Structure formats: structure tokens, C-alpha cells
Amino acid sequence: MTQQTTGAHLRAHDEESGSTDVLATLEHFRTLVAPALRETVRRLPPEISSTVEYTLGWRDADGTPRSGGSGKGLRPALAMLTAQAVGAAPESAVAGALAVELVHTFSLVHDDIIDGDEQRRHRDAVWKAYGIGTAVLVGDALLALALDALSRAAADKTGPAAMKALSNALVELVNGQAQDVSFELRPWTGPQAVTVAEYTAMAGRKTGSLLGCATGLGALLGGAGPGTVKDLTGMGRHLGLAFQAVDDLLGIWGDPSVTGKPVHSDLRQRKKTLPIVAVLAEDTPAARRLAELLEAAPVTPDGPEADAANAEENLRRAANLIDEAGGRALAADSAQRHLCRAQHLIHRTAVDGSAAATLAALGEFAVHRTH
Amino acid sequence: MTQQTTGAHLRAHDEESGSTDVLATLEHFRTLVAPALRETVRRLPPEISSTVEYTLGWRDADGTPRSGGSGKGLRPALAMLTAQAVGAAPESAVAGALAVELVHTFSLVHDDIIDGDEQRRHRDAVWKAYGIGTAVLVGDALLALALDALSRAAADKTGPAAMKALSNALVELVNGQAQDVSFELRPWTGPQAVTVAEYTAMAGRKTGSLLGCATGLGALLGGAGPGTVKDLTGMGRHLGLAFQAVDDLLGIWGDPSVTGKPVHSDLRQRKKTLPIVAVLAEDTPAARRLAELLEAAPVTPDGPEADAANAEENLRRAANLIDEAGGRALAADSAQRHLCRAQHLIHRTAVDGSAAATLAALGEFAVHRTH
Numbered sequence: 127m128t129q130q131t132t133g134a135h136l137r138a139h140d141e142e143s144g145s146t147d148v149l150a151t152l153e154h155f156r157t158l159v160a161p162a163l164r165e166t167v168r169r170l171p172p173e174i175s176s177t178v179e180y181t182l183g184w185r186d187a188d189g190t191p192r193s194g195g196s197g198k199g200l201r202p203a204l205a206m207l208t209a210q211a212v213g214a215a216p217e218s219a220v221a222g223a224l225a226v227e228l229v230h231t232f233s234l235v236h237d238d239i240i241d242g243d244e245q246r247r248h249r250d251a252v253w254k255a256y257g258i259g260t261a262v263l264v265g266d267a268l269l270a271l272a273l274d275a276l277s278r279a280a281a282d283k284t285g286p287a288a289m290k291a292l293s294n295a296l297v298e299l300v301n302g303q304a305q306d307v308s309f310e311l312r313p314w315t316g317p318q319a320v321t322v323a324e325y326t327a328m329a330g331r332k333t334g335s336l337l338g339c340a341t342g343l344g345a346l347l348g349g350a351g352p353g354t355v356k357d358l359t360g361m362g363r364h365l366g367l368a369f370q371a372v373d374d375l376l377g378i379w380g381d382p383s384v385t386g387k388p389v390h391s392d393l394r395q396r397k398k399t400l401p402i403v404a405v406l407a408e409d410t411p412a413a414r415r416l417a418e419l420l421e422a423a424p425v426t427p428d429g430p431e432a433d434a435a436n437a438e439e440n441l442r443r444a445a446n447l448i449d450e451a452g453g454r455a456l457a458a459d460s461a462q463r464h465l466c467r468a469q470h471l472i473h474r475t476a477v478d479g480s481a482a483a484t485l486a487a488l489g490e491f492a493v494h495r496t497h
Numbered sequence: 498m499t500q501q502t503t504g505a506h507l508r509a510h511d512e513e514s515g516s517t518d519v520l521a522t523l524e525h526f527r528t529l530v531a532p533a534l535r536e537t538v539r540r541l542p543p544e545i546s547s548t549v550e551y552t553l554g555w556r557d558a559d560g561t562p563r564s565g566g567s568g569k570g571l572r573p574a575l576a577m578l579t580a581q582a583v584g585a586a587p588e589s590a591v592a593g594a595l596a597v598e599l600v601h602t603f604s605l606v607h608d609d610i611i612d613g614d615e616q617r618r619h620r621d622a623v624w625k626a627y628g629i630g631t632a633v634l635v636g637d638a639l640l641a642l643a644l645d646a647l648s649r650a651a652a653d654k655t656g657p658a659a660m661k662a663l664s665n666a667l668v669e670l671v672n673g674q675a676q677d678v679s680f681e682l683r684p685w686t687g688p689q690a691v692t693v694a695e696y697t698a699m700a701g702r703k704t705g706s707l708l709g710c711a712t713g714l715g716a717l718l719g720g721a722g723p724g725t726v727k728d729l730t731g732m733g734r735h736l737g738l739a740f741q742a743v744d745d746l747l748g749i750w751g752d753p754s755v756t757g758k759p760v761h762s763d764l765r766q767r768k769k770t771l772p773i774v775a776v777l778a779e780d781t782p783a784a785r786r787l788a789e790l791l792e793a794a795p796v797t798p799d800g801p802e803a804d805a806a807n808a809e810e811n812l813r814r815a816a817n818l819i820d821e822a823g824g825r826a827l828a829a830d831s832a833q834r835h836l837c838r839a840q841h842l843i844h845r846t847a848v849d850g851s852a853a854a855t856l857a858a859l860g861e862f863a864v865h866r867t868h
Contacts, residue, residue: 169672170668170672171676173672173675173676173678174671174672174679236637239629239630239633240630240631240633241630242630258610258629259610259611259613262607262610262611263607263611263671263675263678265633265637266671267672267675269637269640269667270668270670273663273667274664274665274667274668276664277657277663277664277665278661285660289648289656289657289660290648290649292644293641293647293649296641296645297540297638297641297645300545300641301541301542301545303634304545304634305542307631307634
């Protein structure tokens, strides 16, 4: 939870007070949405519900119940806090909160198949634990439940706009994921290399869309007018871009014991993330040395020991080069800039100052997180 | 297109006149929905749209454009004809037609991954042509487009009900698929065997739900009242059950040169379909002999030649046993019974007799098809 982990250029964060409050806030909203989530999962037959319960962190693969549950629950909290910020009860946005959390979980399950990621939240990815076919189906089930939850709840005049917001976010999300995957096939340098603008557009789709949908749905279900909904959708999108920039920092410099991923995880997977793309975009000696390292043979964990040690050393050198060439600072600045813009939008728009302050703190927390 | 192919107990069908008309009807509605479908696919970035175009049959894997296009287009035709049957213009249901066709295509793409089916419509399945990750993403994209198409078009007072109908169908579809997959793990006989009632419930979810959604959306978007929407949703569900029973017949006795699947395809894949489940439910000598055959070692195409020949002979004997024990007749009767109930509902409900007659003919066609 310190600036050293995510980037030396993020401003210091008062961990003692701030993050404890935010953790309590997240816990509060998780509790608020839990009954609706359990009710929704009950719509699935036993053939699939046990796997969905594993996915949501309610049980282990052997059936043992777990407390703790799923992820941080950032998106549901954002939806309900935004409803509160526009003067409504947080409960008015429960269906939206539920829908975005289910869509988020759907996307993680399918992304892990697509990316071949074996671990998620310190446990086996669903495809690793249950097989690819089941994981495809679990993702589909989560998405179906998301739509079902929102369409049941949003039968009044906000219904069509709410469903449109979710559908739009979903199209963007899938488009963003498709672009992210296609980036892997492109060269590190030259005219075909991924530009910072392309990267930012992809991140807006892949991460910004659903966070924007969370805050947009919160405003909409909270009864806000179109202008406010638009502003608060924008707020969520900026939070999403900040969030993604931090993810990219953690993907290179995150602490494996906290993130649950291998050291230099994104470099290992040859992902074209913001810090790298930004460095390679400049025709500098550092960029050329970095490209050379990245183009070297990828790490094969079962290769000869000497090769593996050499590959690890290359990863470490690449991470240092990106840092020295300013990629780490640029991503950290980007996170901070988007956070500021999100906070500006919330303070300008909110009618409930206390909810606005909590939203702003949630944004700080998301940008200063370590996993 | 003859009774011999799908089951000796289906009544004769006037192929010369009826099926030519129906093919022209399907072609007409495919043409009607085509511009909206092309417009919708344009919402995808180039990274994924070419694969989606392959999936829809618009191009080959090497990029060559194809005419012909995707499947029969039964679901869009049902949606638009039902709108016409309640007295509206068929065009009023284009968004519904588009949505159900896209959901149908989504489910085929993901089902082929889940079932490991390598061929679809005489071409490589999407996962076989482009890899599993891409196929997961293509399915997700199709589903996102389906929701997007319906949510954009259905922003008036029918919007919430339309989205609810689609979401409901989607939950049912996924539940049905999960149950179908789980049936594979259950024994052929004994207290854990799949019952006819369980099979029918699964088929209603897996196939009935989306056909019911097609006709229900047609009625809804055509401006029908709740009672009519309910009746015509029921009509589609019965068509779906008839359709699935015919699929099950074709899965055992279909002509490989027409279906594009191997001979005895469902037996080969050890699928628990209606003709088999019905025979095994009775404690008869034929059922016991069938169970013995089915429990024999599965076919391994790369096994010794003698074993493979023996396995082929076992499949042939199993198919004959199911026929002799009445499984083929039962499935054919089931198809005919559900078709009759669907036709009863349409004639009772429709205000446009000509559209009703075409719908009834479409039902006949679907039940007497050979692929």
C-alpha cells in the first residue's frame, strides 16, 4: 500500500486512516449487495451453480465453504455510492451494482481462458480448476445473470436507458479485449508498433467502459438527469483509466506475494502495457535497448537452468530500463491525472458531499492499491 | 427431406410445393434482416470483425467472401412472421429477429468449444479455425451485439419487456446447456440415469427458450397484448421441442452427406438424447442390450483397425436396437405432437391468416428437415 510498490511518482497516501475507512466502505457495500447476489445465483441449476460459487469465492473446488468471498467489490461500491452522491438511497442501485459485478466476473473468467492465465485471486482460474468448457459456460451464466438481474429490476422508466448502458459497456468491453489480444501479435517497434493513443483507446474500452457503466448506472438508477448521468459515467471512465494504469504498474513492479502473480508478470507474458508502449514510442537509445531485450527468446520455464536464469535476468533488466526511460513515471502520472479528473467530476456533480468524499477516497484507494 | 431420414413415423410431407415456398420465405426474411445485421457487425473493430464474418458465413478463413451466408435463419423468420401474424409489419420485429439470431450464433460458437465439435455447417468450427481463445471472444461479441441491437431498438414502452424476454431466454439457454453437459457424466442406467422428464426439461431450456423468445419478441414488438405474447411464446417453445426431437433423430439416423456430421454422430459422442433416454427408461431386454453396447469401450479413431471396425458395428447395432425398441418412433411422435400444439396456438391466436399459414408451414418444414 505504498508508493514504492506502484511507482515512485504517485503521491503519498495516508495508509493508516484512509485505507481502513475504504476497506470498511467496500465491506459495507459488499454486504448490501450480497443477498441479491445469492438470490440471483439461485436461478442456476445445481449442475452449474457450484462452479459459479467457486468463481465467486464462496467455496473451494472441493466444496468447502469459504468466507472472504470474491474480489474487492469496487464496481458495486461505485454504483451504490454514485446513487448516494446524486441524493438517492444506495439501495436504489443494487440491481446495477449486481449487474456490473457479474459482468466483471464474467470477463475475468473468459479472459483467463483467452490469456491462458492459470491463477486468479491466489486460486486456480476457473478453466484450470474445472476445464475450459465449464469455464466458457460459467462465464456465459454470469453474463446471463447480469442481464437478468438488471432487466428484472429496471422495468420502470429508467429500464431502457439502464439496459442500453449495460449493453454498450459490454460491446466496448469485448472490443477492448479483442484489441488487447491483437496487440500481442504486433511488433514491439516500427510502423506496426502499438501507439500510446491506441493503447489508451483499448484501455478505455477494456476497463473504462465497465467502471463508467457502474457509476452511470448508479446515477441513472438514483434518478439523476441525463447531464448528470453523462458526467458521472465520465467520472467512472476516468477511474477506469487510472485503475488500468495502476494495473500496468503492478504487472511489472508488483510484489508477487501481494499480487499473487509471478514477478514481472506482464513482461513475462510479453504484454504491451502503458509503461512499455510509452518508452518504445520514443526513438531513444533506451527504447532500442529495451526492444532488443523484449525481442530476445521468451522465457521457457522448462528450458535449461542457465537459459532460465538468463531470461530472468533479462526481465529484471527490461523492468529497470523501462523505469529509467520514464515509462514507470508516465504510467503513474497517467493514473494520477485520470484520478484527478474523476474527482473533479464527482465534486462538481454530487449533491451529497459525504458520498462524494467517500467516492473520491475510493478512487485514491484504487490508485494506491498493491494488488 | 423425406420421412425415411428423420423417422419412419413422421407423416409424409409434400416436398415439391411446401418446402420450395418455405425456402423462399426463409430467404425473404434473411434479406429483410441482412442490412441490420451488417450494420450491427460494423460496431466491432477490425481485430474481431473478420472472425465474426467467418462465423456468420460471410467469408472463408482465408478472407474470400462467400455468398450463402449463415444458417437457415429460422429464428429471425419466426420473429418477423409472428409480428405479422398479430397484425403488424414484419419490419417491426427486426431488432428482435436480429437479437435471437445473434444469441443463437453465440450459443453455437460456445457449444462447439464445450462439446469439442470440430465441424459446423460443413466448415471448421470457429475454435478449430481460429483457436479457443478467439472463439470464446467471438461468442461474447455476438452476445454483446445481440443485447446492443435489442436495447437500441426497444427504447419505447415495449423495451423493458423485450429485454426481460431476451435475458430470461439467455438464463434458460445457459442452464439447459449446463444440464446437457452434466447428463454426459451420468450413467446410462440405474437410479442415476437421465429420465425422460429431465431430458424434456433440458430441451425446453436449451432449444425451446430461444424459439419461444423469437416468437414472443415478434408478438411483443408487433404490439400484441400480454395474453397473446404468452400464447405465442408458448407456440415457439413447442416448435423448439419439436425441433430438438428432430435434431435428436438426425443425430442418430441423419444422412452424413446432408447433416455434415459423421454417421451415428450422437451415439459416437455418447449423447443422452430423447430416443436413447426413452428406450433406457423401460426395463426391457432391448434396453439392457442397448445399455451393454453403449457401455462398451468408446470409439478411438486411432485405435487398431479391428477395434475401430468393431466399434462402428456396435454403433450400427445400437442405432438399430433403439429403432426396434421404439425410441425412434417416440421421438418422431414427440416432434409431431409439439408441432401440432404449436400450430394450434398460432391458428387460435393469429389475426393475419396468411402469416399464420406461413408460420405453420415453417413449423412443418423444421420438423421434416434433413439437416
